[in-house]
Amino acid sequence: MRSINTKDITQAVSGLCIRANHFLTPDMEAALENADKTEASEVGCRVLGQLKQNLRIAGEDMIPICQDTGMAVVFLQIGQDVHIEGGDLTEAVNEGVRRGYVDGYLRKSVVSDPLLRENTGDNTPAIIHTEIVSGDGFKITVAPKGFGSENMSRIFMLKPADGTEGVKNAILTAVREAGPNACPPMVVGAGIGGTFEKCALMAKQALLREVGSHSELPHIAALETELLDLINRLGIGPAGLGGTTTALAVNINTCPTHIAGLPVAVNICCHVNRHAVAEL
Numbered sequence: 001m002r003s004i005n006t007k008d009i010t011q012a013v014s015g016l017c018i019r020a021n022h023f024l025t026p027d028m029e030a031a032l033e034n035a036d037k038t039e040a041s042e043v044g045c046r047v048l049g050q051l052k053q054n055l056r057i058a059g060e061d062m063i064p065i066c067q068d069t070g071m072a073v074v075f076l077q078i079g080q081d082v083h084i085e086g087g088d089l090t091e092a093v094n095e096g097v098r099r100g101y102v103d104g105y106l107r108k109s110v111v112s113d114p115l116l117r118e119n120t121g122d123n124t125p126a127i128i129h130t131e132i133v134s135g136d137g138f139k140i141t142v143a144p145k146g147f148g149s150e151n152m153s154r155i156f157m158l159k160p161a162d163g164t165e166g167v168k169n170a171i172l173t174a175v176r177e178a179g180p181n182a183c184p185p186m187v188v189g190a191g192i193g194g195t196f197e198k199c200a201l202m203a204k205q206a207l208l209r210e211v212g213s214h215s216e217l218p219h220i221a222a223l224e225t226e227l228l229d230l231i232n233r234l235g236i237g238p239a240g241l242g243g244t245t246t247a248l249a250v251n252i253n254t255c256p257t258h259i260a261g262l263p264v265a266v267n268i269c270c271h272v273n274r275h276a277v278a279e280l
Contacts, residue, residue: 002136003083004280006092009140012278013096016142017072018104020276021064024055027211028187028273031248035185035238044243048185051238051271065272069106070144072097072126073204081136090128098122109147129201141208143275149186149268152178155200158262167192167264168227174266175231175247180240183270187211188231188250191265192220193257202253203267208275211249224250238271248273 024032032055036048058065074093078084086092101108101123108123154177156170171190178186191202214221227250237243248271257263 001081001083002079003085004138006084006086006089008280009089009092010096010099012140012280013074013093013142014100014103016140016276016278017097017100017106017144020142020144020274021069021104021106022058022062024065024272025275031211032271035245035248039238039243039245041237041243043241044238044245047238047241048245064106065274066146066270067107068109068146068148069101070146070274071110072123073143073145074126074128075141075143075205075208076128076130077133077137077139078130079135079137080132082138093128094124094126097126098124138280139277140280141275141277143208146270149182149270152182152268153200154266155196156264157196158264160260160262162262164223166262168223168230170264171227171250171266172230175268176234178268179236182268184236184240185238185245185248185271187269187273188227188247189267189269190250190252191254192252192263193255194263195257196263198255199263199265200267202255203265206251206253207267207269207273209251215252215254217254220252220254224252
């Protein structure tokens with residue numbers, strides 16, 4: 001049995017909050033570079049150049065990539081042979097978010113009640129998803145989610161008879177209706193199957209997959225490729241000003257579902273698709 005102290009979890013989460021809000025993952029940097037080379041629109045190229053300049057300044061001057069530093073979404077993969085000591089796990093994660101957002105001078109965007117709207121002042125509580133896995137590892141992924149793109153999320157409870165064409169139409173509808181509001185070029189995460197809440201979680205988790213990778217299922221990998229092409233033909237383009245780069249990737253996760261259902265969720269992320277990972 002391996003023991004991990006909550007102090008180490010807090011420290012890791014704090015650092016990840018700061019890193020995710022200042023630096024892109026290598027795959028996202030490569031995707032933006034490639035988009036800059038392939039974008040057909042002059043305006044689109046100019047916008048992509050400005051986005052790259054913004055990223056350079058953010059890294060050099062330690063200024064957040066975006067003024068909306070997001071609501072902290074934290075994914076924990078905990079090995080079943082791990083013992084957590086030193087305090088409560090949820091409190092440890094929230095303390096890490098608190099320190100990261102306060103010490104890192106990141107915008108505090110969380111309100112304690114969805115209707116009363118009083119700001120908590122430290123960007124807590126985080127949204128925490130915990131998964132128990134085999135082994136003795138402990139993996140933390142922090143994905144700050146801005147609400148320009150989050151507000152564009154959609155769930156479609158399709159009928160099985162809607163099939164693949166229904167799924168494609170649902171995802172295209174979500175992207176088309178999002179338009180410039182999701183700060184394109186975007187990464188499109190989709191979840192197909194499961195239940196109402198499961199497909200939404202899969203869609204968010206799909207955003208964490210490396211850009212350029214594909215599903216291990218051949219028919220889903222083909223669907224990802226087809227949808228990326230269809231989305232980039234919509235003409236929304238960088239910043240919604242027109243062009244051939246509306247999305248950088250379409251990542252789809254699937255799982256078994258009920259004989260009477262075909263749930264589809266779409267979770268869109270802006271061009272930075274922020275997330276950072278650490279293993280303890």
